[in-house]
Amino acid sequence: MTEAQENPPAIDVLTSVWYIPEPSTFPPTAREVFKKHTNLADDEIIPHIISVRDTALKIFPYPCIGSFRFLDFSISESSAYDEIVSRLKLGEKLLDLGCCFGQDIRKLISDGAPSGNIYGSDLQAEFIGMGYDLFMDKDKIDTKFIAPADIFDESEASPLNVLDGQMDIIHIGSFLHLFNLEDQVRAAKRISRMLSPKKGSMVVGRQGGSSIPGEFDHSVHMLKGKMYRHDMETFNNFWNKEVGGEWQVDGTFTPIELPKEAEGREGAGWLRFTVRRI
Structure with a gap:
């Protein structure tokens, strides 16, 4: 179990339907863009994305952020x-x-x-x-x-x-x-x-x-x-x-x-x- 699953962000129940703890898929296009910009190793990219996403949800729980739609x-x-x-x-x-x-x-x-x-x-x-x-x-x-x-x-x-x-x-x-x-x-x-x-x-x-x-x-x-x-x-x-x-x-x-x-x-x-x- 990842840290994101153990300690999910505090989100109001009305928006929790949009929250998933980690991406269900990671499109090849997204992986390519992240590798070009971050130079992170493959196994470092997803934890990095989850960490920044969870911080963002504390500012504004948009469905597109909670469901990782920004990776599209x-x-x-x-x-x-x-x-x-x-x-x-x-x-x-x-x-x-x-x-x-x-x-x-x-x-x-x-x-x-x-x-x-x-x-x-x-x-x-x-x-x-x-x-x-x-x-x-x-x-x-x-x-x-x-x-x-x-x-x-x-x-x-x-x-x-x-x-x-x-x-x-x-x-x-x-x-x-x-x-x-x-x-x-x-x-x-x-x-x-x-x-x-x-x-x-x-x-x-x-x-x-x-x-x-x-x-x-x-x-x-x-x-x-x-x-x-x-x-x-x-x-x-x-x-x-x-x-x-x-x-x-x-x-x-x-x-x-x-x-x-x-x-x-x-x-x-x-x-x-x-x-x-x-």
Whole structure:
């Protein structure tokens, strides 16, 4: 039995359904990225990941952290991934909004994207430092991190203002689904503002969706209120009718099975999308 199993983090019972003591699988892609960044031996990588993960849960028990979903490197699942890496190599800029540990950023860097062309932001500033701890690369990358950064801060003092109109690509993984529909519109309009006005600039990501779109109660106790889950039709309408502007919205919906305690199990799935300015 590992130390993580003997002494699991103190997590509220309402979020414990998302907690597993150690990864059930360790994808080859994740192993490759960690070996490149940390130089740890194979048998040292998993204990290192568990240690940093358990510390992170004490700050904010996101389901993606409790279930090690951050090992998925979800940006690499995007149908536009090869294009993203190529565009970064040509000097374009990407923002990973709500970057958490910056795991998707490390995947991009591992595949040859220049770290200096990548930005990361998160509401929780502690996650940035933990990302450096997780990948052991604080002095090795030139990525510009902005934290704490609140997407809903519309003041002149918002640190995100310096990015307005500057980003060619914005990645939002497991982000918009945190909010109700009204707040999703607010967030997406702010995202549009940071995105370059030129044709072809794009937003890519993955989020929880539903074949029965609508609002659901949060299953994470620290998040209050409702969360809205889209299908592809409502997501297209969201960008072209609610956010404003003209967008080409492409994506896929893949059914998934949620824990039995989670609301909205029926119809739940992953929505993977590419939204291009046209």
